[in-house]
Amino acid sequence: MEQPPTRTDEQPHTMTTSSVHLEIPASGAYLAVARAAATGLAAQLHFTYDQIDDLRIAVDEACTQLMARRGSAETIQLAYHLDGSQLSVEASVDAHDRGGPLERDTFAWQILTAVTDEVVERDLGSRLLIKLRKSGGSR
Numbered sequence: 001m002e003q004p005p006t007r008t009d010e011q012p013h014t015m016t017t018s019s020v021h022l023e024i025p026a027s028g029a030y031l032a033v034a035r036a037a038a039t040g041l042a043a044q045l046h047f048t049y050d051q052i053d054d055l056r057i058a059v060d061e062a063c064t065q066l067m068a069r070r071g072s073a074e075t076i077q078l079a080y081h082l083d084g085s086q087l088s089v090e091a092s093v094d095a096h097d098r099g100g101p102l103e104r105d106t107f108a109w110q111i112l113t114a115v116t117d118e119v120v121e122r123d124l125g126s127r128l129l130i131k132l133r134k135s136g137g138s139r
Contacts, residue, residue: 022078026070026093034059034078034091041080042087047136054115055087055134061111062091062119062130065102069128071095085137086117092129102130 022037024030038059042052063076070076073095081088102109102121112119118133 017081017083019082020080022080023075024078026067026073026076028064028067031060031063034063034076037078037080038087038089041082042134042136045082045085045087045136047087047134051134051136055089055132058112058115058119058132058134059089059091061108062089062132065108065112066091066093066128066130069093069102086133086135088134089132090129091132092124092127094127096126 020037020041022034024033035056038055039052042055047055059078063078066076070093073093075093077090077092077094079090081090109119112130112132116132116134118131120131122129122131
């Protein structure tokens with residue numbers, strides 16, 4: 001039997017580094033949008049269901065903590081960075097009156113550190129940022 005010709009555009013899929021930026025109102029009603037973006041991007045990186053679930057929880061918790069400290073901020077800015085098998089999420093609010101940093105001995109901080117590979121909080125003057133990093137793929 002004759003083999004069908006091979007197509008040259010059927011190369012193995014390699015993900016290049018890319019970023020997606022999202023800005024949502026600082027309201028719990030919009031957290032589903034932030035979680036959905038994380039889910040879709042993690043699926044592109046072939047995260048397992050458990051890894052996707054962990055990432056959704058982390059994004060939700062980071063945004064919830066920022067909303068609690070948002071001061072006069074009306075929006076949350078999210079930047080999703082895909083790099084190989086890693087997805088980093090930077091969530092931030094911009095307000096001078098946003099309150100103090102996250103306490104490290106809280107249940108919220110324990111959740112963030114338990115479900116991600118790395119979590120970092122940064123005070124950038126008028127901006128408070130929480131950065132999450134999660135590696136994916138079958139292990």
